[in-house]
Amino acid sequence: MKAPSMKPMRLEDILFSQGFGTRRVCAGLIQQGHVQVNGETIVDAGQWFDLEDLRFQVQGQEWPFAAQAYVMLNKPAGTECSQKPSTWPSIYTLLPAPLRQRPQKAAVQGVQAVGRLDQDTTGLLLLTDDGKFIHKMSSPKHHVPKVYGVTTKHPVTSDMVARLLSGVVLDDDPRPVKAAACEAVGDLHLKLTLTEGKYHQVKRMLAAVGNRVEALHRSQIGGLVLSDLAPGQWRWLSEQDLALLKP
Numbered sequence: 001m002k003a004p005s006m007k008p009m010r011l012e013d014i015l016f017s018q019g020f021g022t023r024r025v026c027a028g029l030i031q032q033g034h035v036q037v038n039g040e041t042i043v044d045a046g047q048w049f050d051l052e053d054l055r056f057q058v059q060g061q062e063w064p065f066a067a068q069a070y071v072m073l074n075k076p077a078g079t080e081c082s083q084k085p086s087t088w089p090s091i092y093t094l095l096p097a098p099l100r101q102r103p104q105k106a107a108v109q110g111v112q113a114v115g116r117l118d119q120d121t122t123g124l125l126l127l128t129d130d131g132k133f134i135h136k137m138s139s140p141k142h143h144v145p146k147v148y149g150v151t152t153k154h155p156v157t158s159d160m161v162a163r164l165l166s167g168v169v170l171d172d173d174p175r176p177v178k179a180a181a182c183e184a185v186g187d188l189h190l191k192l193t194l195t196e197g198k199y200h201q202v203k204r205m206l207a208a209v210g211n212r213v214e215a216l217h218r219s220q221i222g223g224l225v226l227s228d229l230a231p232g233q234w235r236w237l238s239e240q241d242l243a244l245l246k247p
Helices: 011-017 023-031 131-138 158-166 201-208 239-243
Strands: 035-037 055-058 061-064 070-075 121-128 146-152 168-170 173-177 181-186 189-194 213-221 234-236
Touching (some): 011 035, 070 239, 121 131, 201 213
Parallel strands (some): 121 213
Antiparallel strands (some): 035 055, 055 061, 070 121, 070 234, 146 189, 146 213, 168 173
């Protein structure tokens, strides 16, 4: 992502801010010739660089400077959105170490998932080290629509669709919960849009209308659509991507 207007930084501090280890480790990477800036190998850890559009390579891998990290991941099935998973592998093992090791900012160490998807749920997941962004996107007041593809156990009827649109009552809240949009796209498939984020909401809503979720895939958040990332792959979000997440 494009860095905001910031003062130049020493290369050692740049690498540290991007999660490449302690300052001593970062200085060692530079001094051993493992860091290139604009195609030139830099061995002076104290050399200063402007941050605007800065891209550098560490051990042959190119990185953009990001004052704060925003990425999207195509979450595969059989993974947990937890730093300390209980049964399944953590989604964080799918990310490179620098993203996981970015220095703490406002109680956020490394990138964190914005909300969670169950281990058997696949699709679009956002991660960032921006605590304000996490809070904003997780707040019920934000009402960012999330689109899901739902595979059901039993055939989808027009009555089920109508009930999901008009609202169903879940066991932890007497107020009806409505789908923002819902349509059958096959005998056993629904396209469902929600603006809330209750625990196991899709599964519970389908159970409330007498059906069962067999597979669940999140394809869109706000105007941001999951791109052609393969399961388990990630990419940086651009300024244009972030604009699509605004309500």
